[in-house]
Amino acid sequence: MNLTARFMSGLTPSQRLFLRRHGPVFAVYGFILILFLIGATQSERFMSVRNLTNVARQSAFLGIVALGQMLVILTAGIDLSVGSLVKLSILVSALAMNGEPANLGMAILLTLGLGLLVGLIHGFLVNEVKIAPFIVTLASLGILRGVSLSISTSPVGSASRDFIMFYVQKIGPIPVIALMFVVLLILTALLLRYTAFGKYLYAIGGNVEVARLSGVPVKRVRYGVYALCSITASITGLLWLSRMGVGDPAIGDGIELQTITAVIIGGTSLFGGRGTVIGTLGGVLLLVVMANLLVMLGVNQFVQGLIQGIIIVAAVALYKQEGD
Amino acid sequence: MSEFILEMHNISKSFAGVQALKDVSIRCRPGQVYGLVGENGAGKSTLMKILAGAYKADSGEIIYKGQLREQATAGEIIESGISIIYQELALVPEMSVAENIFLGREPRRALGVLNLKELHQRAAALLKRLGITPNTRMPISELTVAQRQLVEIAKALSQDADLIVMDEPSAILAGNELDQLFQIIESLVEQGVAIIYISHRLEEVFRIADEVTVLKDGELVDTRPIEQLDRAMLVEMMVGRPLDEIFPQTQHEQGELVLVAEDISTDTILTSASLELYAGEILGIAGMVGSGRTELARALFGADPLTGGRIRLVGVDGATWSNPAQAIQSGLVLVPEDRKAHGLFTALSVRINVTIPILRRLTRFGIVRGAEEEAVVERARERLSIVMASADQETQYLSGGNQQKVVLAKWLETDPTVVILDEPTRGVDVGAKFEIYKLMRQLNDRGIAIVMISSELPEVIGMSDRILVMNDGRIVGEVGQDEATEAGIIALATMSNSEANGQ
Incomplete structure (x- = not known):
């Protein structure tokens, strides 16, 4: 503690501010590094190209939705429906595509359109009917899941052949899906930093009444943010179709909690107004790498849940230390 | 012991x-x-x-x-x-x-x-x-x-x-x-x-x-x-220095009519209030706490929807508004009474607090220009002598006076024609108070009309060109600066009160 104090006193106030605000994120990345070290020394397969490719893809699957989730949480909202929407999206896209390359474009547009529609409905209920986001999206979780399972409880439809190939495509050593995630990460970071929309998200999460009185178009921003979040879920549904090749209704369960976990570990406040893309990426990587490593080391999957829980508490405890 | x-x-x-x-x-x-x-x-x-x-x-x-x-x-x-x-x-x-x-x-x-x-x-x-x-x-x-x-x-x-x-x-x-x-x-x-x-x-x-x-x-x-x-x-x-003059005075003629409110009411205590506002003047709003002053300010700003009456800007065709965003576009701003609940993002940086209403103006091709953003914050810091560690500092760590200056700075950047100040010097020390008064005069000189609500009668009397007295949600009287006394204003307010009780 004394050491930290002495280190801190050697910095300028703005450096200190930066460290205090972002210190925990460094800790998250430090922990990821430790996981890599453990993996490299304790497991033969962990550092293999095959496994790392896998980790990169899995990060994209979780991370793309986590980005959408983060945007919503920044406004002090939440989206519990993303898992169910991934499920509905894989079914709708598989049925629409039905193995025909000719249907590819139509199926993708239809699925993204579905996401847009769901997001706008969320926005409408939050904005105009003034129902709390938690309740709106909790209802939506149930409804979308119900619709999905009434479409089918067994795999239906199928992806076209070239769409299945999308999953395994690489540019150099890097899977295209992972690159897509990286592009979305950068776009989100730019959105938050350099656009009015991005700044409005923080403002609304900071204090929605102050935002309204400052002339922020609160409703429009909310429509936008729920639409974006739902679209990330639809995109992820499409990625799952590419991976599974069929519309598997077992896909999607629990994604909402996984994304919320990643966002929280990444330092975004559940009360809104605070959070960074780099933090969310850290949260995603931490969850994915840890799950992967525990499998590699042959750890029982129930123990995985336990460890994940402990990490959430530890991460949030760390964030609570800032400020004082 | x-x-x-x-x-x-x-x-x-x-x-x-x-x-x-x-x-x-x-x-x-x-x-x-x-x-x-x-x-x-x-x-x-x-x-x-x-x-x-x-x-x-x-x-x-x-x-x-x-x-x-x-x-x-x-x-x-x-x-x-x-x-x-x-x-x-x-x-x-x-x-x-x-x-x-x-x-x-x-x-x-x-x-x-x-x-x-x-x-x-x-x-x-x-x-x-x-x-x-x-x-x-x-x-x-x-x-x-x-x-x-x-x-x-x-x-x-x-x-x-x-x-x-x-x-x-x-x-x-x-x-x-x-x-x-x-x-x-x-x-x-x-x-x-x-x-x-x-x-x-x-x-x-x-x-x-x-x-x-x-x-x-x-x-x-x-x-x-x-x-x-x-x-x-x-x-x-x-x-640390002597202060001679508390209320800075300026000489000016009454300007043009800029805003007219006719019989406005909202879902609050505010009932059928009418007022006219002229360029370059300070219109004081006096009255007891709870008399509807804040509600009047919110109604003018479009923060509470009108249930009756209308407000218009003179000379600007069709300038009406039903929410704060439109009011700001029309040139109205409100510095609210409760800074923490309505005026300031306490957990966010000074930068975003100051630039939030004008982000669209700072945006080109969808991108907020960082350099201009910094320039706006720097200008605000200089103009109002805001004391802060950096533009990144969260406003909750600023003192009350500096927080108030941040709120003022944010609105001045929108280039308003009407500024509504609800208790502008509440929780502000003598030195900062004087700075705020001076700023109000500067705004007047630029032709900006000010509506000032205050519980401090010396302040209302010292600063206002005209004073409206409110009670029980209504405007019960108008007093010119020359004839305004504390006793007179209190009498006006309480008289209508006892009348109301007598009925």
Whole structure:
């Protein structure tokens, strides 16, 4: 503690501010590094190209939705429906595509359109009917899941052949899906930093009444943010179709909690107004790498849940230390 | 036991490298009132938060009732007889008046069941001591800020405190409420309670304090008996220089008509208010707290939807608005009374606070231009002499005066034609107050019309060209600057009140 104090006193106030605000994120990345070290020394397969490719893809699957989730949480909202929407999206896209390359474009547009529609409905209920986001999206979780399972409880439809190939495509050593995630990460970071929309998200999460009185178009921003979040879920549904090749209704369960976990570990406040893309990426990587490593080391999957829980508490405890 | 109930010795405290308090010592005897004054950021609130256990001092010791106080929780400190009434009131909005007063100490029957009857009876008795009789079952969220303040005082009374700290209690009280407060303080003092009274209104300090402690920049300037001081000396001790003129005057003709409101009402107490506003003038709005002044301001700004009447800007065709965003576009801005709830993103940076209403203007091809953003913040900092560590600093770490300047800066950037100020100098020290007055005059000179709501009558009279007096949601009279007196305004307000009661 004394050491930290002495280190801190050697910095300028703005450096200190930066460290205090972002210190925990460094800790998250430090922990990821430790996981890599453990993996490299304790497991033969962990550092293999095959496994790392896998980790990169899995990060994209979780991370793309986590980005959408983060945007919503920044406004002090939440989206519990993303898992169910991934499920509905894989079914709708598989049925629409039905193995025909000719249907590819139509199926993708239809699925993204579905996401847009769901997001706008969320926005409408939050904005105009003034129902709390938690309740709106909790209802939506149930409804979308119900619709999905009434479409089918067994795999239906199928992806076209070239769409299945999308999953395994690489540019150099890097899977295209992972690159897509990286592009979305950068776009989100730019959105938050350099656009009015991005700044409005923080403002609304900071204090929605102050935002309204400052002339922020609160409703429009909310429509936008729920639409974006739902679209990330639809995109992820499409990625799952590419991976599974069929519309598997077992896909999607629990994604909402996984994304919320990643966002929280990444330092975004559940009360809104605070959070960074780099933090969310850290949260995603931490969850994915840890799950992967525990499998590699042959750890029982129930123990995985336990460890994940402990990490959430530890991460949030760390964030609570800032400020004082 | 020594003659002092409280001794704080050589207290120091710093935040993130900024020294907030340096070697400050104060002592209090029972049955005395201690004025604690100093500019914003002088360290008054920090000192009191250390006393309350909300902050831990870096060094120094606190001796309370003859014993060295070890680290204690806020609950233990209240238990020991110290009550602190903060500027930001600490009440639960959704709970009732009575529940708030006895929160955590509710009277109980056998088996721990709450005795609701006694709860409300005791709450009513306490409020009666304060000379008010509100419904004790009313949720706090339904009360005005001034009424909430009185509930806080009732809460302190209910805790049988030996030492009560009042952090700017008068900032939000008007006329007769203030007299009530002083009567309450006097009766507490007779009972042997020590009071630490923080205020920016020096008249009050002279009226009730026995001894005055002045802080400046986190350091103790001096502690003196009130008899050895006069107003000018005290001001000089606070700001470190003599202040000659409190209300800067300008000469100007009445400008063109800019805004007309006709019979406007909202879902609040506001009923059928009409007013005209001219370029370059200050229109003062006087009246008791709860008379509908804030509601009038919110109605003009479109913050509450109109249920009747209309508002228009003269000379701008079709300029109407039904929400704040449209009002801002039309050239209206509102500096709200409750800074933390309505004016400021406390957890966000100075930068975003200042630029939020004009982000669209700073945007080109969808991208907010960072350099211009910085320039806006830099201009605001210079123009209003805002003291901050950097543009990244969260506004919650700024002093009250600097927070108010941030809110003002944000609106000035929108280039408004009408500025509505709701209690612009509330919780602001003498020096910053003068700066705000000067700024208002500068705005006038640029032809900007100002609507100013204030509970401080000298301020209303000193600054306004015309004064509208409100009562019970209605505008009950207009007074010109030449004919305005405190007695006259109070008479206007209370007269209509008694009329209303007589009906």
